Amino acid sequence: MDWGIPPGGVVSSVEVETTVPALVSCEVKASPAGTAIRLKRAAGLRRCSGVSVVIVNYYQWSNTRQLLRQLRDCSAWSQGQVRVVVVDNGSSGNVWIDTVGGIRVRYESRNLGFAAGVNRGVRELDRWRWGIWKNEGQIQEWFLLLNPDVTVPAGFLDAVLDMIEKLDTEEPRAGVVGLRLCNPDGSLQGSCGRFPTFGSTLRGLLRPRAWRKCQMLNTQQRQEVDWATGGCLLVRRDCFEQLGGLDESFFLYYEDVDFCRRAKAAGWQVFYEPRIAVTHHWPLHARSVPAPLRLITRHALMQFARKHWGRWSNLGLRGLVWLEALCREGWSRLRRRYRDSACYHQLRQLVGDMHRQRQQSIRQQLAFASRYLRAIAAAQDRVPAEQDHLDKNL
Structure with a gap:
């Protein structure tokens, strides 16, 4: 990938x-x-x-x-x-x-x-x-x-x-x-x-x-x-x-x-x-939200909060996301869904990186998740049946 x-x-x-x-x-x-x-x-x-x-x-x-x-x-x-x-x-x-x-x-x-x-x-x-x-x-x-x-x-x-x-x-x-x-x-x-x-x-x-x-x-x-x-x-x-x-x-x-x-x-x-x-x-x-996409959406929300919310609201959100990631990581391990577990582990690390503003590490976490977006996007590349025929000029 x-x-x-x-x-x-x-x-x-x-x-x-x-x-x-x-x-x-x-x-x-x-x-x-x-x-x-x-x-x-x-x-x-x-x-x-x-x-x-x-x-x-x-x-x-x-x-x-x-x-x-x-x-x-x-x-x-x-x-x-x-x-x-x-x-x-x-x-x-x-x-x-x-x-x-x-x-x-x-x-x-x-x-x-x-x-x-x-x-x-x-x-x-x-x-x-x-x-x-x-x-x-x-x-x-x-x-x-x-x-x-x-x-x-x-x-x-x-x-x-x-x-x-x-x-x-x-x-x-x-x-x-x-x-x-x-x-x-x-x-x-x-x-x-x-x-x-x-x-x-x-x-x-x-x-x-x-x-x-x-x-x-x-x-x-x-x-x-x-x-x-x-x-x-x-x-x-x-x-x-x-x-x-x-x-x-x-x-x-x-x-x-x-x-x-x-x-x-x-x-x-x-x-x-x-x-x-x-x-x-x-x-x-x-649609369902796979673990890699959830990491990206949580990053987006935390980034918005960092720019526009107060200090305590930021801390509260990061704590909530960290706790959610911990629970989902454990549940994924129990179900032997190890890729999902790895994504939620990365999400917990992302929370800490955003708290300390470690930009290089944040980019690495996003890169880790984005490698899986290709399959997610390709699965949505389905044209409705009644519109399947494309103009020959396109």
Whole structure:
């Protein structure tokens, strides 16, 4: 298995830009709603807004390719208002060989983590001129962070562009917008929440997993929230640049909560927009959490607490995580699940390393856990049967 490296590590990369004609038409059948949006935008297009999509891929090429096909089903793509960067986080066994305009792929040699992957995707965008970005003049640009295991409806990016153009007038301090997430059966999925505290973390242990971190806001009106999930997140470029991007000390999880907290502290607003919905197939709370992934999620929570909680809350959380790891380590040994036992032993060591701020050792613990993420990610690379057929251009 491949070992990952901690965020911010030194990597080599191969950068690939596809070469095709500047405009690519969308020939996928659109829904009536998607067609209405296209007609509206064609009637009076303002070339001042653009969306740059960043997808961090890790052994989910089938999901990523399907998502790219769906994103192209919009008029904004053919008019050059959309560009997509895929950051492949060390799973470049399936080398990209297709040529599709508006898509650029950056290959990393190792797993950098989600936050570092997004930051490198944005740096790639800064060197790339595509569509409206070829022209001189001011562009109101938003970054759209998408997980590979998300599916979107026809005309999705047209709807996103309409929304952000309205936001510029209605909410000029909007810096982050989370969209409505749905489960594959159409039910509502939690996609935003309140900033976690030590007290709320303890109370969450008594709740179902779907309610521990996220809230389910059953509303049809845009409203301000504390934070929104990074699996489908719009970020204004000005906000992203002011905050210096995502914090790469988070390998996976809680980087979105941290970013929203820093955005609010800097005077930006964070919104939940339920009128644009996508389907998220593999949320963390809906699947089992193997020991390596649990180590990574606990690191993310402790890192958030170190940055934003007080001293005693930090100590309480670390003690709770250490005790949990001890119990799980013993139980795993009794069941002869020695790999799990080793992960929980490493988690106990991680607690001590974070208390003493031993950065090198922390990176080693994350590297130990990340070596197992490949199988976890690959197991989720399953396209729904009704969407198995991919556009031959992708």
